[in-house]
Amino acid sequence: MASVSIPPYVPLIGGNKSTGQVTADICAPLERRATSLWWFAFLPSFALLLLGGAAVTYQIATGIGTWGLNRSVGWAFDITNFVFWIGIGHAGTFISAILFLFRQKWRTSVNRSAEAMTLFAVTCAGLFPIIHMGRPWLFYWIFPYPNWRGPLWVNFRSPLDWDFFAISTYFTISLVFWYIGLIPDLAALRDRLRPGWYRGLVSFFSLGWSGGFRTWRRYEIVYMLLAGLATPLVVSVHSVVSTDFAGGRLPGWHTTIFPPYFVAGAIFSGMSMVLTLMLIARKVMGMEDYITQRHIEAMTKVILTTSCLVGLAYAIEFFSALYMGNRYESFTFLNRAFGPLGWGYGIMVVCNVLLPQLFWMPRVRAFLPAVFTIAVLVNVGMWFERFIIIVASLERNFLPSSWSSYTPTSIELATLLGSFGLFFTCFLIFCRFLPMIAISEVKGVLEHRHQSKSKEEPSSASETSAKAVIAVFSEADDLVEAVRAVRKHNWPIDDIYCPYPVHGLEESLGWRRSRLAAACFTCGAAGVILALWFQFWASARSWPINVGGQPWNSLPSFVPVTFECMVLFGGLGLVAAWLIRCRLYPGKIAVTPTTGATDDRFVLAMGVPSSSAEADQIRQLLRARRAVFVQDRPEVEAKP
Amino acid sequence: MLSSRLLTVVLLLVLVSASVVLGVRFRNYSLPGNQQGYEPVQPITFSHRLHAGDLQIACIYCHSGADRSRHAGIPASSLCMNCHRLVTASPDAMLQEVQQARQAGRPPQPVVSPELVKLYDSLGLDDKMQSDPAKKLRPIPWVKVHNLPDFSCFDHRPHVHAGVECQECHGPVQTMERVRQVQDLSMGWCVNCHREKGIAGVDGKQVKPSTDCAACHY
Amino acid sequence: MASQEKMEGSRQGSLALPLVGDESPESSPSRRDFLRLAGFALGATLTGCQRAPVQHALAYVNQPGDLIPGRSYSYASTCGGCSAGCGLLATTRDGRPIKLEGNPEHPLSRGGLCAAGQASLLGLYDGQRLEHPRQRGSDTEWLQVDLAVRARLEDIRKSGGAVRFLSGSLLGPTGSALLQRFLGTFADARHIVYDPSSYSAILAAHAVTHGVRLLPHYRLDKAQTLVSFDADFLGTWISPVEFTAAYRSGRNLDGAEPHLSYHVHFESRLSLTGSKADERFAIAPSEVGTILNHLVTRLAKKAGVAAPEGAISEPPLHAGILDRLAERLWSDRGRSLILCDSQDVDVQVACNFLNHLLGSYGATVEVERPSYQRRGDDDALHTLLEELHAGKVAALFLYQCDPIHDLPDAERLDQDLKRAPLVVSFAERTNETSQRAHYVCPTPHYLESWSDTEAVAGIVSLVQPTIAPRGEPRSLPESLAAWMNQPQSDYDLLRAHWEKEIYPRADKLPKPSFQAFWDRTLLDGFAQVTTPPSKMKSFDVSKVRLLPPRTPPKEGSLTLVIYSKVGMPDASHAYNPWLQELPDPISKVTWDNYACLSPEAAKRLGANTGDVVHLDGGSAVLDLPVLVQPGQHDGIVAVALGYGSPLSARFAGIGPQWLEAKPTLGYSGRVGSNAAEMLTWSGNTLQRIRAEVRATKTQRQHPLALTQQYNLLDVPPRLALPGQQRRPIIHETTLEKLRRGDVGAAHEEAEKADLWTRDHDSKGPHWGMAIDLSACTGCSACVVACQAENNIPTVGKDEVRRQREMHWLRIDRYYTERPDGVDVAHQPMLCQHCGNAPCEVVCPVLATVHSEEGLNQQVYNRCVGTRYCANNCPYLVRRFNWFDYAHDDTMHNLVLNPDVTVRSRGVMEKCSFCVQRIQEAKIEAGREERALRDGDIRTACQQSCPAQAIVFGDLNDPKSRVSKLAAGSRAYRVLEELNVKPSVNYLGLVRNRPTAAEENSHG
Structure with a gap:
């Protein structure tokens, strides 16, 4: 969708970068000392984090009464913040998973930070359900663990329990997804860094990645399968979060429209937050070439689309509330708009529905200060959306006798600020120590011409004892040609090393199909069966307890947890299978055929046939395919 | 290099052995507050084996609240005096004194066991078992053996009435010198008994033990 | 202790057996020592974690013969909370009284006990009582x-x-x-x-008309038509519990023929009694005389007696109403009753005359056996x-x-x-x-x-x-x-x-x-004995005069009306935190007294609830926060007595003390202000009405702690679609309509469609409740009963102001605006123990689930405090422990009910239907090898209700009282349309309004 609207063609990555430049550019901020601009951003964030930490400590020590809640309004800032952050946390996986499946190339520049943002946002979000509890030190009771109470399990009918499963699964899968994407980049970084603690850490977590094509091939499968799993997960998480309300009895909460409405809102707010961060980051980190006008265009369009969706949801829920003839429902919506919190409703409509409409105009989309302002305001509006849904419904409930009003206390405000402190602190640390743009993925979408090559003279010593030969290319196309030529001769290829998964090799190599998908399916199915069985057993067999008059086997209520377990088991099983198959493990010492294999060199490693004539023929052929150099090795290393 | 690897090995060994030690501990005390095996020293070395076992005094004789109140109750010092007004020491000791006195041709001296002196003290009695106004009445600070948390409301009455043997929860008290907590008294233990008795009944009698939360928690 | 011993042991061990290669003992502790010590410390800490502290059990030295530890005993006694002398049963447990309940056999109070009476128990455990001369x-x-x-x-x-x-x-x-x-x-x-709230004029008037100074014993149970002038007999007047019980006996809708006495109330402020009246007229205090004059002349004419002399002015209300009232009184003569609270002897004489004309003496007004309750x-x-x-x-x-x-x-x-x-x-x-x-x-x-x-006279009771x-x-x-x-x-x-x-x-x-x-x-607890013959003379008609017309108060000034509050009958109760935190049944204010102004009067002053006004009565002044009180006469300002007592200074530290906590006490260092200074001597009676008081608004604010913020059943009109303005929370009808089968509300069709199959039907009892809104007066005795029974903490003014009061049972009070005043409805609201409980489904940890007997159980020790259940409760009856509410006063803790867990911070709590009483009754029935009988279980709120508005029992037993009431035509369930299947049945509110025919013939 992105490429249609801009008449003069603008490349996705500006500055006509070469593969090597990409590595250098993106790794540059990590290799130099922190800039004063970074400190300028970090210190206030950290101060906010400390403020929030103090507020939360005080609240846990003194009691939840230090929040402005009351007997009618049991949730306010806490769950508002929770839903707000979870919403923000949706953009990352949306970008990395859904846009990946839709082959949106522009995602490559933003997906890494967006995923990191997701993790930090989910961390912020995950804090609130814990600290909002009256007895937060017992939060683990939400998890069904074997116990001496009968045993007493948990209520699988409660949306809060679904929440627990959904959020922990989402966090885990997002973390895994993010980390999987990070591995090649960590390897690239590792190969650039000077020895030291930083390199040690990076090396430890790069799992001994060497860029072998067998690993790459499986990596791509894993990535795609994970994206396939994460896509419904993204949709499910905010749907589950929305059942915190939709599963309730309250007018204004109890509606079926919530799951799609919340998912749209989540992507809306998440994308705005990504945009906000990207606009700052490209300035601060000097990444204008990587996060270009085209990226911003694309994101504003997503925002515009989701804004329209959200607006539609607002209109529909208002209309159906008035139309259904239920006095409580219609009152709730009129009260939202015209009651004591009408101002908040106004902010919500203006920021979420009206302002983003400006993005219809290309001039607005191109004017970055306006884009930035709108993106920030969208998040303000989305925060208010959740606040209105929660507080306005609770304040004026069924019985007029219990109508109340809510005012936040200083502790709540400090906690909200603290969550922003935590978010930005984490994000800034991330920018400082990890490549904030997916290096290998950006390389994959570079559209560059052939460049003049500085031919390095390979060592021509051809020992007879040599058993392997490697050819190094500086262009992926050369490699592909070379591989085709080699395969035509049916010469054995040991492996290919490249900084990003070069496409077009697969068919010519003719390697056996990976069975990772089967592993993923098996684990996912196991998750489904285990979750279904356990929920049924715990609710209907182990200790049947009457919960709200529902039957022992409340199968529809068991669906969310089952789904989350499927994704969790499938995802973790898949990654584990991949790591085992590729023999990647933390702390593994990487063996690369030559320097630059993770940077800008494409390496073909072949076994040498017994006849030296044939070997010479190979060398000849490789040189002819513009190999930078061809080298003999006594042994083939790094076999998969 | 070698030393750091050695250190790793040593640390791992420490970790493993610590886990084993803690694991053993946790098997014994599986829950915080689980006092299974608790056997506190009592202010008077009262022997349940002697009283409930050898002498076959019914539990309810001393713990008379068991069928009438939530609490089985601990007998008042005055109740002990029903017997111990006369029995001031173990029969052996008293018999021995009588024999010694007979041999020595003197009237037998009263023999008072040092443990029973504590009982008489609590009642403010003097040597001649008479009430001594100068002495203050002091209740005996027995140490509670079976403690339930405050949020669980156990009531002896329905259990005793249903015919549940005291020993089912308290263990073979009649064989214990000093009372020990035999069961872990965890919620799961209570609930499982309620479930089993609900099916099997007590002594062939149908009972309806509740597994509702409000049976114990209110 | 254990850790100490272990530490000692380890050190000795290491000294006794020095290891080979150890450094010299003089050197600082080696790393190895450190590790060893650390290991022991860890072990000791773990030991400390796992061993509960040693608990001692002290038995009696000498067993009292009649006392079994752990059992509750009730002793009949007499309430000393005020001079009304209600019979009570003091429940004692292990030697300490923990609950006061009404004595059902007592001839006056008949099982009821008011809020103040029940709360007087706290006086026993008041650490600030005098112990020495x-x-x-x-x-x-x-x-x-x-x-x-x-x-x-x-x-x-x-x-x-x-x-x-x-x-x-x-x-x-x-x-x-x-x-x-x-x-x-x-x-x-x-x-x-003397009585702080004096009734002296009634006694003096009888001295005038009967020759003996006495307070007659009013028999409300015999009254069919009841006219009250400012007498708040259901709230505070003379003997409210007795009067409530008697009033209730004249209002029975559950028999074959529904029957209600006819109660007309004239008053200037809105009292509890006024809120229950069948017809209520807000009149100025100065207008009482005129209305009495009109009634006197009308009834004298009907009785054929010469009307007393004097001029008569225009009545403040439609003459037809007075005609109708006189007609009704006359047709019910011998069964009608005039009550009046005035401290004006002439007014009381006129009332006596009315009672005399109506033949009330000897019937509904007993002077042979007078009351000694107020002397x-x-x-x-x-x-x-x-x-x-x-x-x-x-x-x-x-x-x-x-x-x-x-x-x-x-x-x-x-x-x-x-x-x-x-x-x-x-x-x-x-x-x-x-x-x-x-x-x-x-x-x-x-x-x-x-x-x-x-x-x-003749009913003597013992206090033991x-x-x-x-x-x-x-x-x-x-x-x-x-x-x-x-x-x-x-x-x-x-x-x-x-x-x-x-x-x-x-x-x-x-x-x-x-x-x-x-x-x-x-x-x-009591004995009925004979009384000496009275020295009363026959009614002396010659003393009766028509009352002189009162000059209306000057423009711009208000008449101050001083009254007693239901929860605070007089200042001697000011030490009592239960009463201080008891919401006033009408205003719903806790922890303060205030100046009640009608909406019109408040508008004239430009004051809102919470603004401080300065009341200037000439010789005395008073600064009080305003409370806007609908239903009140525009010309008055009403202020409660009993506040500003030094006894309330103790509440300086009540409630959680935290960063943003605000004090419970006002700037004077006391709860409220003392209005007694505004009382006046007129002749030789102490007047509670002070004319010519000037009110001016000050710039100060004194926020009031109200437990109800919104007072109407109608939502604000701009927030509702046409026809959906009124919420059908309370079903209300008139006696006439009820007889025709109109219960006042179309039953909302419950959503019967259910996603779920039902696979657990309760075979045993299903506990349920019926609450008669017609009987309920809103007196709040049940609120205190519940508080005492269930160890509900008091949280202080700031917490109430933040809408965090902890009462499990509250009484919702709704106003309905009518052209000629407001209607008031009281609705006790407690956990409805829904069959399809919305709270249960959403609890993640199964802390609130359903019992086999239909109870919605709340397990405090399982609760992690997500508050989702409270959000999801349509009735808003769940209460959360926002802080660790004070239980540090060990003396005060002696009042705690050992059968009910004291809740800790961070857990939800709510009405349990007094499950401890259910358990007790079941266990005792089991011990006696019999089945439970209907009425064996009485919840705390039910027990003390003077109006017997609450019935508890087994809804699965078709013969139980509660299921008969639940099957009656008046029964409905609040928010039934949500299909939550509540177990509490409300019986609709019925008022004995004049029939259309009566309205037409005179109106």
């Missing part, structure tokens, strides 16, 4: 006091000085007799009785004040009263008291007057001593101790006996008096021995 502000010995007082009294006997004894009405026959004997030893001695004599009090001022009093004794606080012109009285040679105060706790007394004699709480009371007194208080009879040189215990004095005076009056035949009579009375 005090002499001029410092503790002393009884011996010192006795010697000094006796010496002074001897002097007075010789010199013939005046001895005055001032007390409230709360003094039983034994005490009174002994007091008379004591006073008889002086040449000039008098006993003066205050303002005339005598006034004389005493004058004597004090003139310095003519040689010795003043004050018994459980605080005139400096209760009376106007406190400063003068203060000065006068300083000049009095001997002032002795008998008090439970230091009050304003006892601070000025020379000697303060601590009196025991009424549950700590023996005494008696005779609330109504239920616990040993704390400190060394001495009851009044004991002190008097000691000062008469005949020291005796209160028990001996009481028994002697009963043997000599009461027992001969026992009319039961065959007459039992005194011991049997005594034992029986002790068991019952």
Whole structure:
């Protein structure tokens, strides 16, 4: 969708970068000392984090009464913040998973930070359900663990329990997804860094990645399968979060429209937050070439689309509330708009529905200060959306006798600020120590011409004892040609090393199909069966307890947890299978055929046939395919 | 290099052995507050084996609240005096004194066991078992053996009435010198008994033990 | 301890066996030592985690024969909360009273007990009660006091000085007799009785019309038509519990033929009684006379008696209404009753005349067996004040009263008291007057001593101790006996008096021995005896005059009406946190008194609820926050007595203290302000109405802690679609319509469609409740009953202001605006124990689930405090422990019910249908090998309800009372349309409004 609207063609990555430049550019901020601009951003964030930490400590020590809640309004800032952050946390996986499946190339520049943002946002979000509890030190009771109470399990009918499963699964899968994407980049970084603690850490977590094509091939499968799993997960998480309300009895909460409405809102707010961060980051980190006008265009369009969706949801829920003839429902919506919190409703409509409409105009989309302002305001509006849904419904409930009003206390405000402190602190640390743009993925979408090559003279010593030969290319196309030529001769290829998964090799190599998908399916199915069985057993067999008059086997209520377990088991099983198959493990010492294999060199490693004539023929052929150099090795290393 | 690897090995060994030690501990005390095996020293070395076992005094004789109140109750010092007004020491000791006195041709001296002196003290009695106004009445600070948390409301009455043997929860008290907590008294233990008795009944009698939360928690 | 021993052991071990290669012992601890120590410390810590602290069990030394530890016992006694003398049962547990309940056999209170009466239990565990006698502000010995007082009294006997004894009405026959004997030893001695809220005019009016100063015993149970002028008889007037029970007996809708007495209420403010009236008219205090004149002339005409002379002015309401009322009264003559609260003797005389014309005397107004519940004599009090001022009093004794606080012109009285040679105060706790007394004699709480009371002639009841007194208080009879040189215990004095005076009056035949009579009375709590023939004369018509017209108050000024609050009958209860935090049944304000202004009057002043107004009554001023009170007359400002007491200074630290906490006390350091200063003397009666008060708004704010913010069943019109404005929370109809089968609301169709199959039907009992909104008066006795039974904490004003009150049972009060005033509906709201409970489904940890007996259980120890259940509760009845609410007052903790867990911070709690009582009843029934009977289980709220509005029982048993009520036509379930299947059935509100025919013929 992105490429249609801009008449003069603008490349996705500006500055006509070469593969090597990409590595250098993106790794540059990590290799130099922190800039004063970074400190300028970090210190206030950290101060906010400390403020929030103090507020939360005080609240846990003194009691939840230090929040402005009351007997009618049991949730306010806490769950508002929770839903707000979870919403923000949706953009990352949306970008990395859904846009990946839709082959949106522009995602490559933003997906890494967006995923990191997701993790930090989910961390912020995950804090609130814990600290909002009256007895937060017992939060683990939400998890069904074997116990001496009968045993007493948990209520699988409660949306809060679904929440627990959904959020922990989402966090885990997002973390895994993010980390999987990070591995090649960590390897690239590792190969650039000077020895030291930083390199040690990076090396430890790069799992001994060497860029072998067998690993790459499986990596791509894993990535795609994970994206396939994460896509419904993204949709499910905010749907589950929305059942915190939709599963309730309250007018204004109890509606079926919530799951799609919340998912749209989540992507809306998440994308705005990504945009906000990207606009700052490209300035601060000097990444204008990587996060270009085209990226911003694309994101504003997503925002515009989701804004329209959200607006539609607002209109529909208002209309159906008035139309259904239920006095409580219609009152709730009129009260939202015209009651004591009408101002908040106004902010919500203006920021979420009206302002983003400006993005219809290309001039607005191109004017970055306006884009930035709108993106920030969208998040303000989305925060208010959740606040209105929660507080306005609770304040004026069924019985007029219990109508109340809510005012936040200083502790709540400090906690909200603290969550922003935590978010930005984490994000800034991330920018400082990890490549904030997916290096290998950006390389994959570079559209560059052939460049003049500085031919390095390979060592021509051809020992007879040599058993392997490697050819190094500086262009992926050369490699592909070379591989085709080699395969035509049916010469054995040991492996290919490249900084990003070069496409077009697969068919010519003719390697056996990976069975990772089967592993993923098996684990996912196991998750489904285990979750279904356990929920049924715990609710209907182990200790049947009457919960709200529902039957022992409340199968529809068991669906969310089952789904989350499927994704969790499938995802973790898949990654584990991949790591085992590729023999990647933390702390593994990487063996690369030559320097630059993770940077800008494409390496073909072949076994040498017994006849030296044939070997010479190979060398000849490789040189002819513009190999930078061809080298003999006594042994083939790094076999998969 | 070698030393750091050695250190790793040593640390791992420490970790493993610590886990084993803690694991053993946790098997014994599986829950915080689980006092299974608790056997506190009592202010008077009262022997349940002697009283409930050898002498076959019914539990309810001393713990008379068991069928009438939530609490089985601990007998008042005055109740002990029903017997111990006369029995001031173990029969052996008293018999021995009588024999010694007979041999020595003197009237037998009263023999008072040092443990029973504590009982008489609590009642403010003097040597001649008479009430001594100068002495203050002091209740005996027995140490509670079976403690339930405050949020669980156990009531002896329905259990005793249903015919549940005291020993089912308290263990073979009649064989214990000093009372020990035999069961872990965890919620799961209570609930499982309620479930089993609900099916099997007590002594062939149908009972309806509740597994509702409000049976114990209110 | 264990850790200490282990540490010791380890150190000795390492010294005894030095390891090879160890460094010298002098060197600093080696790393190895450190590790070893750390290991032991870890072990010790783990040991500490796992071992609960040692608990001791102290048994009795000598077992009391009749007491089993862990069982509750009830003793019949008489309430000492006020002078109404209601019968009560004191539940004691392991030697301490933990709950007061109404005595169902008591002929007056019939099982009810008001909020203040139940809360008076807390006085027992009040750490600030006087424990030792005090002499001029410092503790002393009884011996010192006795010697000094006796010496002074001897002097007075010789010199013939005046001895005055001032007390409230709360003094039983034994005490009174002994007091008379004591006073008889002086040449000039008098006993003066006053009530902080005086009824003196009623007594004086009977002196005028019947020749005897007395308070008649009003028989509301016999009244079919009831007209009340400002008499808040269901709330605070004379004996509200008795009157509520009697009123209820005349209003029964559950029989074959629904029946309601007809109750018309004229009042200026909106009282609890007014809120229950079938017809209520808001009139100015000055208009009472005019209405009475009209009724007198109309009824005199019907009776064929010459109307008294005098001019008659236009009535403030439609003459047709008065015609209709007179007609109704006349047709119900002999069964009608006029009640009036006025302190104007002429007004009371006119009321007596009306009662006389209607034949009420001997029927609904008993003067042969008068009431002794209020005996205050303002005339005598006034004389005493004058004597004090003139310095003519040689010795003043004050018994459980605080005139400096209760009376106007406190400063003068203060000065006068300083000049009095001997002032002795008998008090439970230091009050304003006892601070000025020379000697303060601590009196025991009424549950700590023996005494008696005779609330109504012929009904004498005993007050028996239920616990040993704390400190060394001495009851009044004991002190008097000691000062008469005949020291005796209160028990001996009481028994002697009963043997000599009461027992001969026992009319039961065959007459039992005194011991049997005594034992029986002790068991019952009361005895019915004969009364001496009264010296009453026949009604003296000649004294009746038409009342002179009152000049209406000046433009711009207001009439101040001073009243008593249901939860705070007088200042002697100001120490009581349960009462301070009890929402007023009408205003729903806690922890304050305030100036009630009608919406119109408030608008004129430009004041809103919470704005402080300055009330200037000429000689006295008062600053109070405004409360906008619908239904009130526009020309008045109403202020409650009983506040601003020094007893309330103790609440400075109540409630959680945290960063943003605000104090409970006002700037004066007390709860509320004392309105007694605004009382006026008119003639020789103490007037609670003060004309010509100027109100001005100040710039100050004093936020009130209300438990209900929105007062209507109608939502604001702009927030509702047409026709959806009113919420069908309360079903309301009139008697006439009910007889036609119209219950006042179309039953909302419940959503029957259910996603779920139902696979657990309850086969045993299904506990449920029926609450009769017609019977409920909103008196809030149930709220305190619930609080006492279920260990509900008081949280302080700031927490209530933040809408975090903890009451499990609240009474919702809704106004309905009508052209001629407001209708008020009271609705007790508690956990509805829904069959499809929305709270249960959403709890992640199964902390709230359903029992097999239909209870919605809340397991505190499982709760992690997500508050989702509370959000999801359509009835908003769940309460959350926002803080660790104070349970650090060990004395106060003695009142806690050991059968109910004290909740900790961070957990949800709510009404449990008194599951501890259900369990107890089931266990006892099991012990007796019988099935549970209907009525075996009475919840705390049900037990104490004076109106018997609450019925609890098994809904699965078609023969139980509750299922019969639930099947009745009036029954409905609140928010039934949500298909939550609540177990609480409400019975619709019915008012006895005039029928259309009546309206037409006269209106």
